[in-house]
Amino acid sequence: MVLIVKTIILSSPSNSILKFKANQIHQTVAVCIFFWCWLLVIMSCQSNHPESENYQTREYQLGIENKKLLILYDSADPYGSQCFEQTVIACQYAKILFEKFDLAVSTNLPDLGVYSSVASATEFLWKLDRIQSQKIEQFIRNGGRLTLLFRGWNDHLAAVFGVKNRRLPAISGENIHIYFEKEFLPGGKDLVIENQHVSFFKVTPEKAVTVIASAKNFPILWLNSYGKGKVLYWNTGILAQKINRGFIIRSIAAVQPYTAAVIANIGLFDLDDYPNSTSNLKLEPIKTEFNLTMTEFYVLKWYPDLLSLAKSFGTKYTAALIFNYNGRTSPPYHFYEWLNGKIKLGGKTIKSSIYAARSLNATTELGLHGYNHQPLTLKNWGSVENMKKALSAARHRWQFDNLGAEPQTYIPPLNVYDSTGINVVQQVFPEIKQIGALYLGNFSDGQYRDFGPEPWNQNLYVIPRNTAGCILTEFFRRSMISILNSNGIWAHFIHPDDVYPIGERYQNELLAGLEINSLSWYGGQQKNGIYYHLIKWMEFANEHYPWLRFLTRQQAYNVMQWYDRTQLQVSARGHIVDVESNIAPFYFAFYLDAKNKLEAMMGGELLHEYPTEMGCHFIFKGYEHNIIMHFRNRIIHERE
Ligand SMILES: [Zn+2]
Numbered sequence: 001m002v003l004i005v006k007t008i009i010l011s012s013p014s015n016s017i018l019k020f021k022a023n024q025i026h027q028t029v030a031v032c033i034f035f036w037c038w039l040l041v042i043m044s045c046q047s048n049h050p051e052s053e054n055y056q057t058r059e060y061q062l063g064i065e066n067k068k069l070l071i072l073y074d075s076a077d078p079y080g081s082q083c084f085e086q087t088v089i090a091c092q093y094a095k096i097l098f099e100k101f102d103l104a105v106s107t108n109l110p111d112l113g114v115y116s117s118v119a120s121a122t123e124f125l126w127k128l129d130r131i132q133s134q135k136i137e138q139f140i141r142n143g144g145r146l147t148l149l150f151r152g153w154n155d156h157l158a159a160v161f162g163v164k165n166r167r168l169p170a171i172s173g174e175n176i177h178i179y180f181e182k183e184f185l186p187g188g189k190d191l192v193i194e195n196q197h198v199s200f201f202k203v204t205p206e207k208a209v210t211v212i213a214s215a216k217n218f219p220i221l222w223l224n225s226y227g228k229g230k231v232l233y234w235n236t237g238i239l240a241q242k243i244n245r246g247f248i249i250r251s252i253a254a255v256q257p258y259t260a261a262v263i264a265n266i267g268l269f270d271l272d273d274y275p276n277s278t279s280n281l282k283l284e285p286i287k288t289e290f291n292l293t294m295t296e297f298y299v300l301k302w303y304p305d306l307l308s309l310a311k312s313f314g315t316k317y318t319a320a321l322i323f324n325y326n327g328r329t330s331p332p333y334h335f336y337e338w339l340n341g342k343i344k345l346g347g348k349t350i351k352s353s354i355y356a357a358r359s360l361n362a363t364t365e366l367g368l369h370g371y372n373h374q375p376l377t378l379k380n381w382g383s384v385e386n387m388k389k390a391l392s393a394a395r396h397r398w399q400f401d402n403l404g405a406e407p408q409t410y411i412p413p414l415n416v417y418d419s420t421g422i423n424v425v426q427q428v429f430p431e432i433k434q435i436g437a438l439y440l441g442n443f444s445d446g447q448y449r450d451f452g453p454e455p456w457n458q459n460l461y462v463i464p465r466n467t468a469g470c471i472l473t474e475f476f477r478r479s480m481i482s483i484l485n486s487n488g489i490w491a492h493f494i495h496p497d498d499v500y501p502i503g504e505r506y507q508n509e510l511l512a513g514l515e516i517n518s519l520s521w522y523g524g525q526q527k528n529g530i531y532y533h534l535i536k537w538m539e540f541a542n543e544h545y546p547w548l549r550f551l552t553r554q555q556a557y558n559v560m561q562w563y564d565r566t567q568l569q570v571s572a573r574g575h576i577v578d579v580e581s582n583i584a585p586f587y588f589a590f591y592l593d594a595k596n597k598l599e600a601m602m603g604g605e606l607l608h609e610y611p612t613e614m615g616c617h618f619i620f621k622g623y624e625h626n627i628i629m630h631f632r633n634r635i636i637h638e639r640e
Helices: 002-010 018-046 078-094 130-141 155-161 242-255 286-290 294-313 352-358 384-400 419-428 474-484 530-544 553-565
Strands: 068-073 098-102 115-120 145-148 175-180 192-197 210-215 218-226 229-234 258-263 266-272 317-322 342-345 348-351 364-370 452-454 457-462 489-494 568-573 576-581 586-592 598-602 604-612 615-622 626-631
Touching: 068 078, 078 098, 078 242, 078 258, 115 242, 130 145, 130 155, 130 229, 145 242, 155 218, 155 229, 175 218, 192 474, 229 242, 242 258, 242 474, 242 586, 258 568, 258 576, 266 364, 266 553, 286 294, 294 342, 294 352, 294 530, 342 352, 348 352, 364 384, 364 553, 384 419, 419 457, 474 489, 474 530, 576 586, 598 604, 615 626
Parallel strands: 068 098, 068 115, 115 145, 145 229, 266 317, 266 489, 317 364
Antiparallel strands: 175 192, 175 210, 210 218, 218 229, 258 586, 342 348, 452 457, 568 576, 576 626, 586 615, 598 626, 604 615
């Protein structure tokens, strides 16, 4: 278009038509500039690449009147308090505004009518006397909404809960499997939560309630309509577990007429221990399957297959390089193993590890796993100096081998580090901005991390990993869909040696008895190898979360800086929903508790719609700070 403008300006032939031409030129230029700007806006808006996202912030107060959630808890209730803690974190990630009310301080409830709904995260609901219980009963009868995130009992509220029992029911403390009869979260069809050591009330539900999950013939999760209102009841304490955080958001949304939750929309896929120092031996099962050495398998088969996966599913990778597997924790720090692996390319024998590191595709970021695989803890290394020298040797080797810019991502070996170790990483590699730690595990081992600054070093940021390997177990399915419904992040890792019966193995309890050691990479004609398991996992992700945006860790880090600052307000009247955010563009999940259809939208785009038996589940991208959505059916009725 710029070229057209130039041509017109240069070709003005005679004076007589000059004025007319000038006008025409101005108009044409104006039209062209307008279209050019429009094109730029469209291009910048519709890009799904965070590196080219043009983030806009608006720091002034958001103007929409947003009803808040009221969270009831009891600081004297040790078990319920853990559920309360998870509820607070989940709401903070989702940017759901809330107020909290501590029953240990007062049992005189505030006016419930001013809240979007009430969520109870305590066992101590029995503290509410008849008058206070009536406040809740009337609130629900008039159209209010209640979620019991932790099983609690109150004789006055039995009918509100939707159970036939009128007095405190018997409690069971057995080890149970929880079976989902309804698809509570996308991808959660027939989900089983196995081996839960949790107690539940032996209640009999009223006929009208919708049972969502059950165990041992007793309902564990159900939805009850009471008066004009709705109640969701978790007859267990499993929402006190961090892994179930997404179930908290979904539970609150299952009763509220509408709920908006900000999501980061990030898919991460780490390749731990690649590139690595590796062996020229032929080991089973790859020896029989491909007649390749370990080195050849990693560089010529495994990584190319992952690139083909990236083509099919849009996956991006962060490869975590490791130089050696020697157990050295004191100098000298040599690199014999790093230079050991060999492959033949074009008749020439080359060093495979350096080749692997230099030939990563553009979809792959190169991060650091370590000089060797010894977790960076004082216990392992004996002194700060020992760690520092090993990492300095790694840094020099990185530069000597010309592996590109210094790493920005650190993936801890065996998912373990201590406060000293992580500080040494940052001293030797000041370029490193983030850690791929574990979401679950033990905090003191550098695990059980959350999304945000590392507790032991505020200059480092953690985007923790919640699933691993190639086989989608029930545990991993729950973990994956739970966090995707909490803050819209899935962070996964695999190893090149997953196929060998050596190396970093999966935790047995996570595999639930699956015999992965017997599986090869492709698995011959039956295609039952772990590669095809991984494809099935990606197909599962793509079917239920097609909106998920795969990023390298560097890209994800940038997105998180904006996501963390995002604030959201939402309100609805009749068919119309107004959403306002201080940061644009941004992504958000939008839940409706009943069937509905989006008819029109301004300032954003519908990315995905997932109807469930509990209502509708939409994923939107907002381009503007203010978004208006128009739905076919009324969202808010008279009282609300
Ligand atoms: Zn490793």
